Amino acid sequence: MSEDVRSRPVRADAQQSIARILDAAQRVLAGDPSASMEQIAGAAGLGRATVHRHFPSRQSLLAALVGDLNARYRSAFDQARVMNGPPLVGLYRLTEMAFELKVSHPFVISLTPAEQGTGPASDPEIQDGLERLFARLHAAGEIAVGDPAWCRRLYVALLHEVHELPGGSPALTGAADAPDDDLDARVELLVRTLLGALGGGGEGGAGS
Numbered sequence: 001m002s003e004d005v006r007s008r009p010v011r012a013d014a015q016q017s018i019a020r021i022l023d024a025a026q027r028v029l030a031g032d033p034s035a036s037m038e039q040i041a042g043a044a045g046l047g048r049a050t051v052h053r054h055f056p057s058r059q060s061l062l063a064a065l066v067g068d069l070n071a072r073y074r075s076a077f078d079q080a081r082v083m084n085g086p087p088l089v090g091l092y093r094l095t096e097m098a099f100e101l102k103v104s105h106p107f108v109i110s111l112t113p114a115e116q117g118t119g120p121a122s123d124p125e126i127q128d129g130l131e132r133l134f135a136r137l138h139a140a141g142e143i144a145v146g147d148p149a150w151c152r153r154l155y156v157a158l159l160h161e162v163h164e165l166p167g168g169s170p171a172l173t174g175a176a177d178a179p180d181d182d183l184d185a186r187v188e189l190l191v192r193t194l195l196g197a198l199g200g201g202g203e204g205g206a207g208s
Contacts, residue, residue, distance in 0.1 A: 020044045029107040069108045070123045087136040144199025162190045
């Protein structure tokens with residue numbers, strides 16, 4: 001048996017350990033941002049030495065959490081088919097996934113840019129993907145503004161503001177046709193507001 005074959009289970013075990021640590025860190029730090037590495041190790045069901053072998057410092061763990069979230073954002077682009085499907089449908093689907101990530105990764109989302117950059121506001125690949133999506137929306141006549149960078153900045157700002165709205169806010173429930181589901185209501189509010197601001201009709205939906 002070659003050395004490469006023998007080493008594969010070790011690499012798989014390491015990947016599983018890293019995934020467990022990141023999942024535990026997200027859960028523990030969401031409840032207590034000052035939680036220690038030892039607390040995270042306990043929540044992951046791993047020894048302190050194992051955690052420190054993969055993440056020698058708290059900063060390296062935070063960087064890994066950010067990297068994991070950004071990878072999930074990039075995956076969301078592929079799942080939403082924002083580059084090869086109808087652009088308006090892609091916008092709705094991407095927005096839904098972005099809100100889901102904000103809910104499932106509260107600690108990483110809460111980090112300030114000075115600590116770690118996360119998501120569409122900081123990752124160059126995600127920024128580029130958003131700008132290409134808005135260029136497609138403009139070409140399709142869904143929006144009138146032809147500056148993709150400005151559209152991206154507006155979208156990211158709205159994503160934050162709509163996410164911060166408390167449940168049951170009149171902004172979410174006030175429209176006669178507002179969806180009953182909280183997530184759907186946030187997606188609809190953001191997209192309709194964005195299209196209105198960018199010269200779109202604010203009509204249509206995820207299934208249009």
